[in-house]
Each structure stands twice: as C-alpha cells, then as structure tokens.
Amino acid sequence: MTAHTHGDGHQHPHPRQPDVEDRPLTYHMALTAAVAELLVAKGVVTADELRRTVEDIDSRHPGDGARVVARAWMDTAFKARLLEDVNDAAAELGIDCGGIPIRAVENTRRLHNLVVCTLCSCYPRMLIGLPPDWYKARAYRSRAVREPRAVLREFGVTLPDDVELVVHDSTADMRYLVVPARPDGTDGWSEEALAAIVTRDCMIGTALPRSDAPRSGGG
Amino acid sequence: MMRFHPGDEVRVRSWQPPGHIRTPWFTRGHTGRVVGMLGTFGNPENLAYGGDGAPRQPLYRVRFAQSELWSDYDGRPGDTLIVDLYEHWLEATR
Numbered sequence: 001m002t003a004h005t006h007g008d009g010h011q012h013p014h015p016r017q018p019d020v021e022d023r024p025l026t027y028h029m030a031l032t033a034a035v036a037e038l039l040v041a042k043g044v045v046t047a048d049e050l051r052r053t054v055e056d057i058d059s060r061h062p063g064d065g066a067r068v069v070a071r072a073w074m075d076t077a078f079k080a081r082l083l084e085d086v087n088d089a090a091a092e093l094g095i096d097c098g099g100i101p102i103r104a105v106e107n108t109r110r111l112h113n114l115v116v117c118t119l120c121s122c123y124p125r126m127l128i129g130l131p132p133d134w135y136k137a138r139a140y141r142s143r144a145v146r147e148p149r150a151v152l153r154e155f156g157v158t159l160p161d162d163v164e165l166v167v168h169d170s171t172a173d174m175r176y177l178v179v180p181a182r183p184d185g186t187d188g189w190s191e192e193a194l195a196a197i198v199t200r201d202c203m204i205g206t207a208l209p210r211s212d213a214p215r216s217g218g219g
Numbered sequence: 220m221m222r223f224h225p226g227d228e229v230r231v232r233s234w235q236p237p238g239h240i241r242t243p244w245f246t247r248g249h250t251g252r253v254v255g256m257l258g259t260f261g262n263p264e265n266l267a268y269g270g271d272g273a274p275r276q277p278l279y280r281v282r283f284a285q286s287e288l289w290s291d292y293d294g295r296p297g298d299t300l301i302v303d304l305y306e307h308w309l310e311a312t313r
Contacts, residue, residue: 172303
C-alpha cells in the first residue's frame with residue numbers, strides 16, 4: 001500500500017490496484033506480441049499501420065448499427081436494401097463495414113432472431129463494435145443454441161408463446177445483425193431519437209428496443 | 220456448381236476430423252433444410268493452415284428444427300436454428 005495526501009490535510013493508504021503486467025503472459029498473448037513485433041521488424045507493416053488498424057477496430061461502436069436500424073425504420077426502401085446487403089446499405093450512411101459480409105435478420109411481431117457464434121466470437125464488429133465478454137463466454141455460446149428462451153429470460157426478454165424464435169449460429173463467412181422491430185409509441189420520433197433506443201443487445205437479439213427506455217445523456 | 224438448392228433436405232456428415240472445423244458438433248448427423256445460398260468461399264479447414272482454400276466451397280444456410288437437434292428441447296415446437304455450413308459437410312437424404 002502507498003500512502004498519499006489528497007491536498008486536504010488527510011493522508012491514508014489505498015490498496016494497490018494490480019497492473020496489467022502483474023499477471024503472467026498467456027501463450028497466446030506472447031505469441032501475438034511476438035508476431036506483431038516480427039511483422040514490424042520485417043517491414044510487412046509499420047508500427048503506425050498496426051496501431052491505426054487497432055484504433056479503427058476499437059473506434060467502432062453500437063451507435064453505427066443503431067443509425068442503420070433507425071434509418072431502416074424510417075425508410076422502407078432503405079430497409080429493403082439493408083436486408084439485401086448490409087455492407088452496401090451502411091455505406092450509404094458513410095459507414096465502412098470492411099470486407100466481411102454482414103446479413104440482416106429482421107424481427108417482427110411473430111418472429112424473434114437471436115445471434116450467437118458457438119465456435120468462437122464471430123460478430124459484426126465493423127458495424128457495432130467489439131462483442132461483450134458474455135458473447136464470447138462458453139455459457140452464452142452453449143446455452144443460446146440449447147435453451148435460447150431461458151437465456152432470453154435471463155436477459156429480461158420473455159417471448160410470448162406465439163412468437164417463433166430463430167437462433168443464428170454464425171459459424172462461417174457471414175456476420176449477422178438483428179434488425180429489431182420498431183416499438184409502439186415511437187410515431188413521429190426523429191431518426192436520432194429512434195437510434196438512441198437501439199442498443200447493442202437489440203442488435204444481437206438479447207433485448208428489445210423500448211419507447212420508454214431511459215435516454216442517455218440525461219437530456 | 221451448387222449441389223443443393225433452397226428447400227432441399229440435407230444431412231450433416233458425422234465426420235470427426237481433427238483441425239479447424241467450422242461445422243458445430245451439435246449439428247453433425249442431423250437433418251435440416253437448405254434455406255439459402257451464400258456464395259462460395261475458401262475452405263476454412265485449409266485456409267487455417269496457410270493453404271489457399273481451394274477448392275472453394277459453396278456455403279449454405281441450413282435450418283434445423285430445435286427438436287431435431289435436442290430431444291428434450293423445451294422451447295416452442297416451431298423454434299429453429301440456422302447454421303452456415305459448407306457443401307462438403309452436407310449429404311442428400313435421398
């Protein structure tokens with residue numbers, strides 16, 4: 001523990017927070033670092049190119065996907081194009097989803113879609129950012145295909161019996177985006193207001209957008 | 220040339236090869252129906268080890284009844300699961 005002052009005359013110790021390096025490197029952490037250093041040392045990529053790529057991936061966020069969904073709610077022609085080709089439709093809004101094709105699956109009053117990757121963590125990262133830790137966890141990956149309605153209940157979503165549930169296991173070369181159904185009570189809302197209720201989980205299928213959802217930003 | 224078409228009933232092969240396999244275990248040996256075609260892609264079982272992925276494989280969306288995959292599935296009877304599967308893992312049921 002280290003003692004320090006807060007400038008207000010009182011002095012007390014804080015428990016020491018562990019640093020990243022306090023845990024041993026795993027095999028794959030060491031491998032990743034070694035490969036990255038080799039790529040730079042051999043001039044295959046520059047350190048700046050590597051950094052920029054990581055920064056680009058880290059800058060992706062669910063807000064981009066939410067904009068796409070909100071536009072689809074406002075514009076049926078756009079929605080048709082989105083269901084045909086997500087990458088092209090997103091490009092119309094200035095969002096570059098990269099080369100991996102993303103497909104949209106649309107929720108309706110009678111149909112609910114849920115996305116999982118049982119084999120790893122395939123996810124439309126270039127449109128909605130990095131996946132949450134639970135998406136990569138064995139518990140979600142195994143249970144989402146085995147007992148999806150129970151999983152949804154744990155997320156707070158109880159599907160009525162007359163709603164068909166389709167689970168999409170993105171095992172291969174496609175990524176999947178759930179286009180949630182526009183909730184009642186949102187007539188006349190602006191595209192920005194609509195986008196604000198389309199959360200990350202809505203686009204995975206573990207949540208439903210709500211017109212009474214608390215708005216972020218305290219506004 | 221696509222061997223299967225939407226509406227075709229297919230069975231996932233019960234192979235158990237080692238390596239980088241994109242066919243989930245829980246689908247192997249089970250029967251589903253082709254609901255879509257996604258194009259052709261390099262074979263990941265070859266790409267994963269530095270190969271060129273040839274011959275490229277058609278990729279299908281295959282829909283399974285949950286009750287076909289899990290004998291004790293306790294959801295609704297109409298619930299289904301759709302998996303993307305490469306052609307060499309599929310065989311015709313008749």
